[in-house]
Amino acid sequence: MGRLVLSVRPESIRQVHCGKVHKPHGVPSAPVSLPSTPSNPDPTPIWQQLCKLKNSIPVLKRVPRGARPSVAACLARCVSLVDRENSERAWERLLTFPYKILHVQKNLASKKTLTAQVKENCNSPSTSFDPKFTAQFSHKGLLHHVESKLGEGDIRGAARILFSSDVVAPCSPETVAALESKHPAASDDLSFPDPPAPESDNLSITANQLCAAVGSFRSGSAGGLDGLTPQHHKDLTCSSAGEAGESLLKELTALINLMLSGNVNGAVIDVLYGANLCALRKKDGGIRPIAVGCTYRRIAAKFGCAYYKETLAAKFQPLQLGFGSKGGCEAAVHALSTYVNSGKGEVILKVDIRNAFNSVNRDTLLTEVKNEIPKLYKFLWQCYRHSTKLLYKDQVLDSAVGCQQGDPLGPAIFSLAINPIIRQLNSKFNVWYLDDGILGGDADTVADDFRLLIQKFDSIGLQLNLSKCEIFIPDNNQQVFSKFQSIAPNLTVLEKSSLRLLGSPILDESFTSYINEKIQNFNDVSERLYKISIHSAFTLIRTVFDRRAGCLENGYSQYGFARQPLLSETMGRAAL
Numbered sequence: 001m002g003r004l005v006l007s008v009r010p011e012s013i014r015q016v017h018c019g020k021v022h023k024p025h026g027v028p029s030a031p032v033s034l035p036s037t038p039s040n041p042d043p044t045p046i047w048q049q050l051c052k053l054k055n056s057i058p059v060l061k062r063v064p065r066g067a068r069p070s071v072a073a074c075l076a077r078c079v080s081l082v083d084r085e086n087s088e089r090a091w092e093r094l095l096t097f098p099y100k101i102l103h104v105q106k107n108l109a110s111k112k113t114l115t116a117q118v119k120e121n122c123n124s125p126s127t128s129f130d131p132k133f134t135a136q137f138s139h140k141g142l143l144h145h146v147e148s149k150l151g152e153g154d155i156r157g158a159a160r161i162l163f164s165s166d167v168v169a170p171c172s173p174e175t176v177a178a179l180e181s182k183h184p185a186a187s188d189d190l191s192f193p194d195p196p197a198p199e200s201d202n203l204s205i206t207a208n209q210l211c212a213a214v215g216s217f218r219s220g221s222a223g224g225l226d227g228l229t230p231q232h233h234k235d236l237t238c239s240s241a242g243e244a245g246e247s248l249l250k251e252l253t254a255l256i257n258l259m260l261s262g263n264v265n266g267a268v269i270d271v272l273y274g275a276n277l278c279a280l281r282k283k284d285g286g287i288r289p290i291a292v293g294c295t296y297r298r299i300a301a302k303f304g305c306a307y308y309k310e311t312l313a314a315k316f317q318p319l320q321l322g323f324g325s326k327g328g329c330e331a332a333v334h335a336l337s338t339y340v341n342s343g344k345g346e347v348i349l350k351v352d353i354r355n356a357f358n359s360v361n362r363d364t365l366l367t368e369v370k371n372e373i374p375k376l377y378k379f380l381w382q383c384y385r386h387s388t389k390l391l392y393k394d395q396v397l398d399s400a401v402g403c404q405q406g407d408p409l410g411p412a413i414f415s416l417a418i419n420p421i422i423r424q425l426n427s428k429f430n431v432w433y434l435d436d437g438i439l440g441g442d443a444d445t446v447a448d449d450f451r452l453l454i455q456k457f458d459s460i461g462l463q464l465n466l467s468k469c470e471i472f473i474p475d476n477n478q479q480v481f482s483k484f485q486s487i488a489p490n491l492t493v494l495e496k497s498s499l500r501l502l503g504s505p506i507l508d509e510s511f512t513s514y515i516n517e518k519i520q521n522f523n524d525v526s527e528r529l530y531k532i533s534i535h536s537a538f539t540l541i542r543t544v545f546d547r548r549a550g551c552l553e554n555g556y557s558q559y560g561f562a563r564q565p566l567l568s569e570t571m572g573r574a575a576l
Contacts, residue, residue: 046092047271047389047396050225053099054276055394059227060102061152063235066115067122071101072236072244074122079251083258091268095294098227143531150536152231154220155543162528162540163521169279169287171393178287179279179392182358186400187461190363192385193370196262196378203260203375205303207253211237213302224294224406225276225391233295252299259300262378269382273297274389275406277397291390293406297383301408304376308412315372316415319422322434323411332431333504336438339429340474340499340506345440347480348429349450350494350501352468353457356435357410358402360417361461365403368416380413401461421456425449433502443480450487466490472499 063071078097081090101121104114112120149158169175205213214237217230235241237249258264264272275291282288313324321328339345353359362384370377387400403410411434422432427449429440437453439446454464466488473480473493484491496509505514529537 046095046268047274047391049096050271051391051394051396053096054225054227054391057099057103059098060104060114060118061231063102063232064115064118065240067118068235068241069244070119070122072241072248074101075236076244076248076251079248079255083251083254086258086263086265088265088267091265091272095226095268095271098223098232102232143528147532147536149220150539152220154218155539157218157220159540167281169281175279175287176392176395179277179289180397182287182289182355183390183397183399184359184401186387187361190361192363193367196381200378201375202262202378203304203307205253205256205260207249209303210249210253210256210299213299213306216302222292224292225271225274226294228295230295255296256300256303259296260379262382264382269386270388273383273404274391274399275404277390277392279392289405291405293404298406298408300379304379305408305412308373308376312373312412312415316419319430320415320419320432322432323415329433329502332433333501333506335431336429336501337506339440343474345429346443346473346477347440347446348472349439349446349484350470351437351439351453352465353435354463354465356462357414359461359463360402360414362401364417364460365413369413372416380409383407417460421453424452424456436502438501443483447483447487450484468492470494
C-alpha cells in the first residue's frame with residue numbers, strides 16, 4: 001500500500017496519500033465489468049456507463065509516483081486516438097479511462113503495491129472484477145469531509161466545510177424533485193443566433209498555457225463524470241512522469257484545441273459538457289445543487305477566462321464587479337458604505353434574482369458571446385446549444401437553461417447576459433456582484449429602475465424574487481416605503497443594524513451584531529474541533545482561525561467597541 005507522507009510548514013500543510021481512494025456512492029449488486037476495448041465497443045450510451053462506474057468504482061486520488069510514466073503513456077494513447085479519430089468509440093475510451101486504470105481491487109491490496117496494481121491495469125485495462133464495497137461516502141458526515149480536505153492539502157476547503165451550515169441532502173424523491181425544479185425546461189420561443197461559421201476564428205492554447213490552467217485548480221478539486229481530477233493531470237504532467245508526461249501534455253494540448261474549435265463529436269457533447277451533481281440542504285431547508293464538470297472542459301474554460309479577463313473587466317466596470325475585478329466584493333461593500341454614510345440617498349434597494357444562473361435563456365447567452373467574445377463562440381456553441389446531462393446518484397437530469405453548473409466561464413457569460421440591462425438603469429448608485437444587485441438614490445428613480453428590472457429580466461428568462469428583495473430607508477419615510485410596497489408587497493425592510501452586502505456589515509450599527517455572530521460561529525466550530533485529530537485542529541487554528549480572529553479583534557478596536565475575549569485563546573482551549 002501507499003505510504004503517508006506528511007510535511008508541515010508554517011504557512012501550510014500538505015498530505016499526499018496515494019493509497020487513499022474516493023469512496024463509492026453505492027453498493028453494486030453484481031460484478032462490475034469495466035468498459036471493453038475499442039475493438040468491441042459497449043453499445044450502452046456513454047452517460048449510462050459513466051453513471052454506473054461513478055456510483056460503483058472508486059478512483060485513486062493520486063497517481064502513485066512509480067506508475068506515473070505508465071499511466072501518462074496510456075492516457076496519451078487514449079487522447080491521441082481522440083485527436084486523430086474524434087469518434088464516439090475513442091471518446092468512450094478516454095472518458096472511462098480513470099475507472100479502468102486508477103482503480104484498486106481490495107482483495108489484492110495486501111499482496112501488491114499500488115504502483116504494481118496500477119501498472120497492471122495499464123497493461124490489461126479491460127479486466128472484470130467484483131469490488132466489495134460496503135460504505136457510502138456521505139455517512140461519515142461533515143467531520144470526515146474536513147479531515148479528507150486537509151489530507152488533500154485543501155485547507156481553505158476544510159475551513160469552508162467546517163463553517164458551513166449546509167449538510168448533504170438525503171437521496172430521496174423530494175431531493176430529486178427540488179433539483180429538477182432548479183433546472184427548468186427550455187422555452188419554445190427562443191431565438192438562437194446563427195451557428196458559428198467554419199472559417200471563423202477561435203482560441204488556441206499552447207502547452208505552457210495548458211499547464212497554467214491546470215495549475216490554477218485548487219488542491220482537492222473534484223473530478224466530473226469521468227472521474228479524472230485536476231490533481232491527476234498535475235501528477236501526470238509533472239517531472240516525475242518523465243517523457244511520457246511530456247508526450248501527454250502535447251496530446252492534451254491538441255485535445256483542448258479540438259474542443260475550442262467546436263468540432264467535438266456531437267454524440268458525446270451531452271456527457272463531455274455535462275456534470276456530476278450533488279445536493280446540499282441549506283439552513284432554511286432548501287436544496288443547493290453543486291455540480292462538477294469534466295476536467296477537460298474546465299481546462300478549456302479556464303483558458304478562455306484568462307484570455308478575456310481584462311477585456312471583460314473593462315466592459316463590466318464600474319457597474320459589474322463579479323468577474324475580472326480583483327477585490328470586486330470588497331470594492332462593492334466599501335462603495336456602498338461610503339454612499340450610505342454620505343447621506344445622499346433616499347433609499348437603498350437590494351435586488352434578488354430567483355435561481356439566476358440556472359434560469360437565464362441560452363439564446364441570450366450565445367448572442368452576447370458571439371458579439372463580445374467571438375473567439376469562444378465555437379466552443380460555447382457546442383456547450384450551450386443543446387441540453388447536457390447532470391447525473392445525481394442514479395438519476396439523470398437535463399441541463400437545458402442557464403449557465404451550466406461547473407463551468408468556469410459561467411460568471412463571465414452570465415454577466416454578459418445582464419450587462420445591457422443593468423446599463424439602462426438610472427439610479428445614482430448601481431453596483432452588481434454577479435446576480436447580487438444594489439441600487440441607491442432618490443426614491444422615484446430607484447422605483448422606476450425596479451420596475452424596469454422586472455420587465456427586462458423577464459425577457460431573458462430571469463425573475464426577481466420579490467419576497468427576498470430588501471429595502472433600506474435611512475429616515476424611515478413611510479411614503480417612500482409605500483411606493484416600493486406597491487411594486488413588491490412582501491418587500492423586506494432593513495434596519496441600520498441589519499444592513500449588509502454580500503455578508504459584510506455596512507454601518508457602524510450593524511458591525512456589533514456581525515462580530516457577535518462571528519464569535520458565536522467560532523464558538524460553535526470550536527466544539528467540532530474536539531472531534532477531529534489534534535493535528536488537524538491545530539492546522540486549522542494556525543492557518544485560518546488565528547488570522548480571522550485577529551481581523552475581528554482589530555475590527556473591534558477600530559470601531560471603538562469593548563474588547564472581546566481572545567478568539568484564538570477560546571479555540572486553542574478547544575483544540576487542547
